[in-house]
Amino acid sequence: MTLYKIKEVALNRFAENGYDGTSMAHIADEVGIKKQSIYTYFKGKDDLFLDVCSDVFANELKIVADFIECNKKLPIESFLFNFLLHYKEQYDKNGHTKFWLRISFFPPTHLYNQVMKYVYEYLDKVEDLLVPIVEVAMMENQISSSIGAKRATVAFLGVLDGIFVEMLYGGPERLNKRLDASWHLYWLGLSKD
Amino acid sequence: MTLYKIKEVALNRFAENGYDGTSMAHIADEVGIKKQSIYTYFKGKDDLFLDVCSDVFANELKIVADFIECNKKLPIESFLFNFLLHYKEQYDKNGHTKFWLRISFFPPTHLYNQVMKYVYEYLDKVEDLLVPIVEVAMMENQISSSIGAKRATVAFLGVLDGIFVEMLYGGPERLNKRLDASWHLYWLGLSKD
DNA sequence: TTTTAACTGACGAACGTTCGGAAGGGGGAT
DNA sequence: ATCCCCCTTCCGAACGTTCGTCAGTTAAAA
Numbered sequence: 001m002t003l004y005k006i007k008e009v010a011l012n013r014f015a016e017n018g019y020d021g022t023s024m025a026h027i028a029d030e031v032g033i034k035k036q037s038i039y040t041y042f043k044g045k046d047d048l049f050l051d052v053c054s055d056v057f058a059n060e061l062k063i064v065a066d067f068i069e070c071n072k073k074l075p076i077e078s079f080l081f082n083f084l085l086h087y088k089e090q091y092d093k094n095g096h097t098k099f100w101l102r103i104s105f106f107p108p109t110h111l112y113n114q115v116m117k118y119v120y121e122y123l124d125k126v127e128d129l130l131v132p133i134v135e136v137a138m139m140e141n142q143i144s145s146s147i148g149a150k151r152a153t154v155a156f157l158g159v160l161d162g163i164f165v166e167m168l169y170g171g172p173e174r175l176n177k178r179l180d181a182s183w184h185l186y187w188l189g190l191s192k193d
Numbered sequence: 194m195t196l197y198k199i200k201e202v203a204l205n206r207f208a209e210n211g212y213d214g215t216s217m218a219h220i221a222d223e224v225g226i227k228k229q230s231i232y233t234y235f236k237g238k239d240d241l242f243l244d245v246c247s248d249v250f251a252n253e254l255k256i257v258a259d260f261i262e263c264n265k266k267l268p269i270e271s272f273l274f275n276f277l278l279h280y281k282e283q284y285d286k287n288g289h290t291k292f293w294l295r296i297s298f299f300p301p302t303h304l305y306n307q308v309m310k311y312v313y314e315y316l317d318k319v320e321d322l323l324v325p326i327v328e329v330a331m332m333e334n335q336i337s338s339s340i341g342a343k344r345a346t347v348a349f350l351g352v353l354d355g356i357f358v359e360m361l362y363g364g365p366e367r368l369n370k371r372l373d374a375s376w377h378l379y380w381l382g383l384s385k386d
Numbered sequence: 387t388t389t390t391a392a393c394t395g396a397c398g399a400a401c402g403t404t405c406g407g408a409a410g411g412g413g414g415a416t
Numbered sequence: 417a418t419c420c421c422c423c424t425t426c427c428g429a430a431c432g433t434t435c436g437t438c439a440g441t442t443a444a445a446a
Contacts, residue, residue, distance in 0.1 A: 002391080017302055020213030024436065036437080037392055045436065105298060105361055109210055119362065147378065154374035161358040162351035168298055169312065181347035185340065189382030195425080217402065228402085230426050238402065 003041050005031050011052050015099035019049060019108035050114060053103065056096050057118040061125060063090065068129050076137035077191075080156060081183055084163060088179065091167045101164055127153060143190050152190060159186050196234050198224050204245050208292035212242060212301035243307060246296065249289050250311040254318060256283065261322050269330035270384075273349060274376055277356060281372070284360045294357055320346060336383050345383060352379050 009030045013022040024045060028035035042048040067086055071079050091097040107115035130153045138145040143152075159182045166175040202223045206215040217238060221228040235241040260279050264272050284290040300308035323346045331338040336345075352375045359368040 018211065018213065018299060020211065021302060023434075025434080033391095034393065035435095036394085039437075040391055102299065105358075106211060106295065109214060116362070147381070151374045151377060154370055155378040158352065158355035158359075158371050158375040160355075162353075162355040165298075165354040165358065166351075169309075177347055178351050181344045182351040184344060185348040185382040186378055187382075188340070189378040189380075192381055216400075218400080226425095227427055229404085229428085232403075233425060 002031065002033065002037075006038060006041060006048070007052055007055065010048055011056065011099050012095045014049065014052065015095045015102055018102060018106065019111075046111060049108070050111065052099070053115060053118060056100050057122055059096055060100050061122055064126055065129060068133065072133055076134070076142045077187060079133065079137075081187075084160060084179060084183060087160065087163070088167065088175070101168060123157075127157065130156070144192060147190065155186065155189075159183065195224065195226065195230075199231055199234060199241070200245055200248065203241055204249065204292050205288045207242065207245065208288045208295055211295065211299065212304075239304060242301070243304065245292070246308060246311060249293050250315055252289055253293050254315055257319055258322060261326065265326055269327070269335045270380065272326065274380075277353060277372060277376060280353065281356070281360065281368070284357075294361060316350075320350065323349070340383065348379065348382075352376065 006027065010022070010027050013027055013030070024035040024038055027048075028038055038048065042051065067083065071082060074082070087097070091101075103115060104119045107119075131149055134143075134152050134156075135149040137143050138149055138152075162182055163175065163179055166178045170178065199220065203215070203220050206220055206223070209215075217228040217231055220241075221231055231241065235244065260276065264275060267275070280290070284294075296308060297312045300312075324342050327336075327345050327349075328342040330336050331342055355375055356368065356372055359371045363371070
C-alpha cells in the first residue's frame with residue numbers, strides 16, 4: 001500500500017518537476033512518511049526513479065498496443081484521428097504520459113543510457129505496430145499508396161510529436177488549434193493522389 | 194570578457210543539463226574562476242539565467258525575422274522547406290537553439306511565468322510573421338486557398354515542432370527521415386489539386 | 387521469536403549566497 | 417616620480433540550507 005503510494009507520488013513529482021527538481025523529502029511528505037522510510041522499499045533515488053520508469057514505459061506500450069488491437073478494424077481515417085485523440089486524453093487523465101514525455105525529452109544525465117534504452121524500444125515498437133495498419137489501408141485503397149506506408153507512418157508520428165509539444169506547453173486552446181490544423185493537412189496529403 | 198564567457202558557458206550548461214542540473218560551481222569551473230566571482234556580474238543564479246534567457250529569445254527572434262525578410266520573395270515551397278532546414282542548421286551550429294528548446298519545454302518552476310512570457314511572445318511573433326507570407330502565396334495561387342492561411346501556418350508550426358523533437362532526442366538519421374516524411378506530406382496537402 | 391515498517395538522529399556533500407580583503411590599474415595632486 | 421585614493425575584479429572562508437543516505441531503535445504483526 002505504502003509502496004504503491006510512494007511510486008504514485010514519485011511519478012507525479014518527477015513528471016511535474018523533473019528528476020533534479022524532486023527530492024526524497026517532497027515525495028515522503030506527500031506520502032505522509034519520513035524520507036528515510038522510502039529506503040525500506042528502494043535502494044535509493046535512482047532505484048526509485050528507474051522503477052517508476054520501467055512501470056511507465058511498460059504501461060504506455062500496453063495502452064498503445066491495446067488501442068491498436070481494439071481499433072484496427074476502423075476505417076484508417078477514424079483510426080488515425082482517434083489515435084491522436086487517445087493520446088490527448090491519456091495525457092490529461094494520468095500522470096504516466098506526462099512523466100513519459102518529460103523524461104523522454106530530458107532524462108537525468110547520469111541515467112541517460114538506461115532511460116534512452118526504454119525510449120527507443122518504445123518508439124520502434126510503436127512504429128512497428130503502426131506500419132502494417134497503414135499498409136493494409138493502402139492495399140484496400142482507402143488512401144493513396146503513392147506515398148509509401150513507411151513514410152506515411154513517420155510523418156504521422158511527426159504530427160503526434162507536434163501535438164505532444166502543445167500538450168507540454170501550449171495549454172488546451174493551442175493544443176486543439178494544432179490538433180485541428182495538423183490533422184487536417186496530414187489527412188489532406190494522405191488522401192490525395 | 195569574463196562576463197561574456199560566463200554567459201556563454203552558462204548558456205551551454207543550462208542547455209545541456211537544465212537549470213537544476215547546472216551549478217554555479219560548474220559554470221565557474223569551466224570559465225576558469227571561482228563561483229563567487231560570478232556575483233560580481235550577476236545578483237544570483239536566477240539573474241544569470243534570466244539574462245541568458247533574454248539574450249537567447251531576442252537572438253532567436255532576430256534570426257527568424259532576418260530569415261523571413263531575406264527569403265520572402267522565394268516561391269512558397271522553397272521558402273517553407275528552407276525554413277525547416279534553417280532551424281536544423283541553427284540547432285547544430287549554436288547552443289542558443291538548444292537552450293531555447295529545453296527551457297521552453299521545461300522552465301524552472303519558480304521562474305515559470307517569466308520564462309513563459311518570453312516563450313509566448315516568441316511563438317506569437319513567429320506566427321504573425323508567417324501568416325502574411327502564406328496569405329500572399331494563396332492570393333498568388335501558388336497553393337490551394339481552401340485550407341486557410343491561419344490553419345496552414347499552424348500546421349506548419351506543428352511540422353516544425355515535430356522536427357524539433359527529433360533534433361532533441363532522435364539524432365541525425367531519425368531527424369532526416371522525419372524531415373523528409375513530414376515535409377512531403379505537408380506539402381502534398383498544401384499544394385493545389 | 388523473527389520480521390516488517392516506520393521512526394529519530396545524524397552524516398558528509400553540495401548547493402546558493404555573503405562578507406571581507408587582496409591585487410592591480412587609472413587618474414589626480416604633490 | 418611618488419603617493420594616495422578609488423574602482424574593478426577576483427578569491428578564501430564561511431554561512432545556512434537542503435540533499436541523499438546510513439545506522440540504530442521501536443512497536444506491531446506474523
